[in-house]
Amino acid sequence: MSASAVENQNHTSAAQIETGATQRDHGGNLSAAILRYGGSRADWIDLSTGINPTPYPLPALSASDWTELPDTAASTALIAAARDFWQVPESAAVLPAPGASALIALIPGLADPRWVKIETPTYNEHAAAFANHGWAIAESEPAEARVAVHPNNPDGRLWQEHELAAPLTIIDESFCDVCPDQSLIHLAARPGVITLKSFGKFWGLAGMRLGFAIGCPALIQKLSNLQGPWAVSGPALKTGLKALQDQDWAATTRQNLARDALRLDQLAAARGARLVGGTDLFRLYEVSEAAAWQDRLAHAHIWSRIFPYSKTYLRLGLPPQDGWDRLETAL
Structure with a gap:
């Protein structure tokens, strides 16, 4: 029996928290x-x-950036720049994607649906994504998955390492580039952990649709398989590379x-x-x-x-x- 069908007074169905995507x-x-x-x-x-109202200046884009399939070498260069900028642990893998939201929608499919702990208030796409994959929201510990938006949206709460110990742990650092000293990126080396990074917030280029999943290589490979090839556009690859190298x-x-x-x-x-x-x-x-x-x-x-x-x-x-x-x- 799936977790969504289990009756438990300490748990609430994610579907009760999130309805259709157009209603969120x-x-x-x-x-x-x-x-x-x-x-x-x-x-x-x-x-x-x-979103930063003073965005990163766009680089000069060529016609080929728009007309050719995204280049593997460009993706490799972007990943290297991301590793350096966020000081990614050597044992962790990095996956560029068309926005953090696209990754949020895929991540619950990495494990069989059971219980996920998501404390509110927070960014509501996480609960919606888990609900869409058949997970249920756990109101108390333990849970098979844990989501922490760090710093949290909207209250700015910062999480502590000891609070994040579920077998599948998602640390959403979409707003953490304003306080890099508070980043929990070192946890990306731990099995079962995925850290999310957004390009749209700090760099002010939300329309570019660029984000990153960083973490356990086995999980990142599964995400890559779910995402498919050429997920990140040529303009996003070029812009992201230039921005991440601009300390x-x-x-x-x-x-x-x-x-x-x-x-x-x-x-x-x-x-x-x-x-x-x-x-x-x-x-x-x-x-x-x-x-x-x-x-x-x-x-x-x-x-x-x-x-x-x-x-x-x-x-x-x-x-x-x-x-x-x-x-x-x-x-």
Whole structure:
């Protein structure tokens, strides 16, 4: 009998937590805001995501980057750059993919469905992916799989190594490039561990669709087989290689993001918001009525993130440099 059919008062079916993919709540749903509040995309500042508003500059792309199948040598070079940038353990394998979300959707298929521990609130695609593969959510230990978003979205929680000991452990470090000293990448050398990295957040190129799975070679090979050939486009291979080799840009960007996160905190605090978590790419505030804050900002064509499980949580990303005055006025 599958785990999803087991009755246990300490466990809840993942299907009860996640319904259809089109129903899941995410930031970046600017089209819905435009439909309700008007304007065009050019009129809006989207603070509903945690994407760096100052993206990495795109390299010059040739016609062949678009017309030829992605090159094996380019993929090998990208993997080498990823190893160096994230200081990947020698015994761990690295798999580039078309975004971390694509990997999240595949990972539950690496093992027979049983129980997975996913503490909430967190990024809801993990629970949805496990539900789609027949897993059930465990409300208590032990569980055959464990998911930890590190730092967590939306509260910025950092996990400790002793908390992550399931046979299949997924450590989602999509936002960890702002705090590399907190990375748990050394655990990628442990059997059963997969660490996820996102290219869209820190480098601000979410539309590029590039992510990485790093970990146990046997599991990474299974993921590669599930993913199939030519998963990462030629433009993504070239851009990712250049960005991961640019340590100076990364260091400067971390300083700038930290400065702007502090500036955002000061603006929000002056309007009565209380900081309760986040990272240097997004901040989570507690306000008197989050929906009212979102509505007020939306009338100024600034989109923010609120959550169906909280009436007081408001998440704001960082505005572009020419958007600070607009945000201050709207707040």
